[in-house]
Amino acid sequence: MRYTISFLSASAALSLTPAWAEVPRVVTDIPPVHALVAQVMGDLGQPELLLDRGANAHSFQLRPSQAAGLADAGLIVWIGPEMTPWLDRAVDGLSPDTAQLRLLAADGTFTRMFGDTGGHDHGDHGHDDHGHEEHADAGHDDHKHDHAEEGHSHDGIDPHAWLDPANGQLWLGLIAAELSRIDPANAATYDANATAAAAEIAALDASLAERLAPVQGKPFVVFHDAYGYFADHYGLTIAGSVALGDAASPGAAHLAELQEKMGGALCIFPEAQHDPKLVQAMADGAGTRIGGALDPEGAAVDPGPQAYAAVLTGLADTILSCLVES
DSSP: OOOOOOOOOHHHHHTOOOOOSOOOOEEESSHHHHHHHHHHHGGGOOOEEOSOTTOOTTTOOOOHHHHHHGGGOSEEEEOOTTTOHHHHHHHHTSOTTSOEEESTTSTTOOOOBTTOOOOOOTTSSOTTSOOOOOOTTOOGGGOOOOHHHHSSOOSSBOOOGGGSHHHHHHHHHHHHHHHHHHOGGGHHHHHHHHHHHHHHHHHHHHHHHHHHGGGTTOEEEEEESOOHHHHHHHTOEEEEEEESSSSOOOOHHHHHHHHHHTTSOSEEOOBTTSOTHHHHHHHHHHTOEEOOOBOTTOTTSOOSTTHHHHHHHHHHHHHHHHHTTO
16 A cells, blocks of 8 residues: 655745744654654744653653643654553543554554564665555554563564654655644645655665665674664665563573574674673674664664654664674
């Protein structure tokens, strides 16, 4: 299924002046989403980011003031409970009239299942013409949310969908459409900002695809199963992950199986916010090169409109810096 959104032309964007209306207060969950919303809002306003810098996106706890402030939000934009269960609990207590956009469940979003190694067929669509087809068995209602005990479950649908830049482009249009519905006086500005931002992501996507092409087929190991969208989109080969979940300690059987796979892996990458000791031990045992720390959620990135591009570029830079030397 393809999902298209009509934007104003870029030339029209230059002639637009903001309409001074009541701009909604927008609240977001994680830095990549905050960045997309900030790009759409532009000079009209600044969205709020709930996640503290450096905090774990899966196990964060809202401060009482943050939870109370959600009731006054004009719009809440977030990935969904699969990624930030702490926000799901807070949203459940709000009025049903509170507007929210759950990006992972939005029409047209490409989703994948954890452990899916099928990848995308980029032969049928380029990086600027992405077929957004959900897996037939990726029903959101079937995903279990035992987050209180497990942290972040790695069964069912993979919520790290922002790491596919085609989803980022799609979401800009969805955000613009929802803001325009709430604030029609500024609809033209939201639409134009989304058009410009989508063009920037398309250009970045093309650049990253060209840069990453030489390392396609070179296997590497990551700390946890969060990079499937990025790897699928750019044709990269992930040989395995040290931990299956963010809060779960890997079992001996899993580590033994991974150790066997690491014989062919060129690099192993630690991850921001996680102790690198286990990665170091795995690398020592297999003689595998250790890369820099990957940061899929932008924990170390300055929040703002450029954070989305910074996350994708940071992943590419870190992966390349190890694989090209291996």
